Amino acid sequence: MVAHARGAAWLAVAMAAAAVAGCSPKEPDRTLEDIEVSDAYAVEPVSSEVTAVYLTIRNHGTVPDTLLGARTPIAAMVSLHRMGGLGGAVMRAQAGAEVPAGGQLQLRPGGLHLMLMNLASLPHAGDTVDITVEMRRAGAIALRVPVVSYLEAGERAAVGGPDDNR
Amino acid sequence: MVPFGGVAIFLDPMCVRSQEPRRVGLAMLLLALAVGCGRGQARPQAREGVDAHGLRGRVLPGPIPKPDLVLTDQRGEPFDFRRETDGYLTLLFFGYTHCPDVCPIHMATLAAVMPTLPPRVRDRIRVVFVTTDPARDTPEQLHTWLAHFDPSFIGLTGDTATIYAAQRALFLPLPQIGPADSTGAYEVGHAAAIVAFTPDNQAHVLYPFGIRQADWAHDLPTLLEIAWTE
Numbered sequence: 513m514v515a516h517a518r519g520a521a522w523l524a525v526a527m528a529a530a531a532v533a534g535c536s537p538k539e540p541d542r543t544l545e546d547i548e549v550s551d552a553y554a555v556e557p558v559s560s561e562v563t564a565v566y567l568t569i570r571n572h573g574t575v576p577d578t579l580l581g582a583r584t585p586i587a588a589m590v591s592l593h594r595m596g597g598l599g600g601a602v603m604r605a606q607a608g609a610e611v612p613a614g615g616q617l618q619l620r621p622g623g624l625h626l627m628l629m630n631l632a633s634l635p636h637a638g639d640t641v642d643i644t645v646e647m648r649r650a651g652a653i654a655l656r657v658p659v660v661s662y663l664e665a666g667e668r669a670a671v672g673g674p675d676d677n678r
Numbered sequence: 679m680v681p682f683g684g685v686a687i688f689l690d691p692m693c694v695r696s697q698e699p700r701r702v703g704l705a706m707l708l709l710a711l712a713v714g715c716g717r718g719q720a721r722p723q724a725r726e727g728v729d730a731h732g733l734r735g736r737v738l739p740g741p742i743p744k745p746d747l748v749l750t751d752q753r754g755e756p757f758d759f760r761r762e763t764d765g766y767l768t769l770l771f772f773g774y775t776h777c778p779d780v781c782p783i784h785m786a787t788l789a790a791v792m793p794t795l796p797p798r799v800r801d802r803i804r805v806v807f808v809t810t811d812p813a814r815d816t817p818e819q820l821h822t823w824l825a826h827f828d829p830s831f832i833g834l835t836g837d838t839a840t841i842y843a844a845q846r847a848l849f850l851p852l853p854q855i856g857p858a859d860s861t862g863a864y865e866v867g868h869a870a871a872i873v874a875f876t877p878d879n880q881a882h883v884l885y886p887f888g889i890r891q892a893d894w895a896h897d898l899p900t901l902l903e904i905a906w907t908e
Contacts, residue, residue, distance in 0.1 A: 555779070558826045564778040593778075621779040622870070622887045662779075662786035667890055669783060 546573030547611070547650040552657040554641045555621075555665045557634055563587075565626040565643055565657060566619045566665070571611040578608040578648040579617060586641055587628035594624045608648065621669030637661040731900050733883060734893035741880035741906070742873075744768070745847035749808065749836035752821035757834055759806065759844075760879070766804040767901055768875040769885075772845060774811035774866045775823040780887050781807075782827075784872060789827040791894040799899045802877070805831040810845075811855075811866045812838060848873055848881065876906050 552567035565584075571577055582590045592606040609624055611617040619625050626643070635641050639659045644652050660668075728737050747759035759770075769788065773781035788805055795803075807824060809815035812835045815823075820833030842852055850869040858864040870887040874897075883901065885893075 555782075558775075558782055558823060561776055562778045621783055625779060627778050662782045663790050663891070665779065666783035666787045669779070669888060 546571055546575075547577060547647060547653065548572060549645065549653055549655060552643075552655050553665070553668075554628070554635065554643070554657050554659045556637045556659050556661050557628075557631055558662075560631040560634060561629065563628050563631065564621070564665075565590075565628060565641070566621065566668075567626075567645070567655070567657070568616060568618045569611045569645075569647075570616040571613055574613045575649065576613050577611045577650055579611060580608045580646040580648055582626050582643050582645045584628060584641060584643040586631055586633050586635065588630035588632065589628075590643075591627050591629070592624065593627050611647075621665050635659045637664070728882075728904060728906075731904055732896075733900060734889065734897050735874060735883035735885045737883050738881065741878075741882055742848060744875055744879050744881070745844035747808070747834075747840065747844040749834040749840060750817055752817045752824060752833040754817045757832065759834070762832075763804045763806065763875070764879060765877050766875075767802055767877060767898065768804045768806060770806050770808065770848075770873045770875065770881075772808050772810050772841070772850065772869055774809050775815050775819055776811065777866070780870045784887070784889075785824070785827040785831065787889070787891055788894060789831070791891050791898070792828060792830075794895055795898060799902060802902055803898060806834060807831055808834045808841060808844065810841065812836060812841065845869070874901060876901050876904070878906050880906065882906055 548570040550568050550570070552565065554565045555563050557563035565582065569577075569579060579592065581592055584590060592609060594606050594609075606624070609617055617624070626645075637659055640656050641659055642654065642656050644654045646652055744760050744763070749757055749759070751757040771781070771784055773784070775781070785805075785807065792800055792803070792805075805828070807820070809820065815833075815835050817833070817835060820835060824831045824833045845852055850871075850873075855866055856864045872885040872889070873881045874883040874885060875881045876883075883897070885897075
């Protein structure tokens with residue numbers, strides 16, 4: 513419940529930021545309003561080499577959207593990967609991941625994740641990280657996400673199995 | 679849609695060729711478990727007396743002996759897996775230190791549960807992390823990485839052939855090295871399950887990704903109590 517409330521708080525930040533960044537008053541982007549990001553978090557990295565960001569994207573609209581990728585000041589490179597196959601441990605780079613109309617896309621440990629590589633700083637559990645996710649239709653959505661330990665990420669991952677999107 | 683390309687690995691003839699039928703059956707079961715698609719479908723046959731313990735891991739239909747595995751540990755010393763873990767409850771995991779989630783989550787979860795166990799249980803457990811990426815995972819790299827979790831965990835590296843042979847012996851899918859990106863980084867596919875060998879030096883239970891602290895806290899003392907018989 514705490515995680516959910518925290519997710520909702522970050523969502524508010526995200527939506528406000530996205531509204532400022534992406535919405536033109538002349539041409540309101542319905543898709544943007546339909547996209548809801550929640551339960552976003554980053555994992556406290558062990559080294560500067562790699563960490564991951566997870567989140568849930570809900571599409572309340574009638575048109576599918578696609579998560580294309582993300583950028584963050586703390587990583588030189590961010591890519592979208594899916595763990596799959598061998599018990600959730602073969603990673604495949606993904607060009608994008610669809611958020612179906614009326615559906616959701618979950619990024620979670622053992623499934624889809626945003627992989628952050630070559631980290632410029634090492635955030636600790638309790639810190640926050642700024643990350644901007646790119647949607648094909650909704651555009652850029654800026655988020656400020658909490659950093660959790662691998663232990664907490666594991667506890668979150670276990671709910672419902674490794675990947676519920678398929 | 680084929681959800682992943684790793685299927686070919688499961689069908690790797692090296693994995694199943696020249697095994698007698700029972701072993702092939704076991705291999706297929708292990709693969710099903712490793713894939714994680716067998717939730718409620720590929721449940722191993724209940725083994726008499728074991729089910730009563732309510733283990734959170736997946737009980738194998740038959741035991742698998744420890745593989746013959748001599749590698750180099752994180753101190754740079756030779757490590758004979760069978761000899762050094764003889765009689766211990768041994769948790770064996772194949773992974774790599776550049777892994778973004780499955781490996782560090784397994785290690786962090788185990789590291790968190792260890793201090794909560796009574797010393798008489800903890801002292802009978804060995805956690806062994808074998809790299810599937812020996813090119814990058816030197817003893818120093820393993821030492822640094824494992825120290826983030828629990829310095830008592832054993833990290834092993836060495837030649838690929840030895841590591842692959844151990845995984846074959848356990849019917850685990852072989853690692854798969856991904857293409858390098860512009861920075862030279864690459865990914866390594868590997869089995870996500872931890873293999874638990876009980877003090878009889880046989881693997882009886884598999885712990886897939888998603889296993890939690892509470893599950894380990896329940897199972898580790900129990901694994902030591904069960905009188906495992908074939």
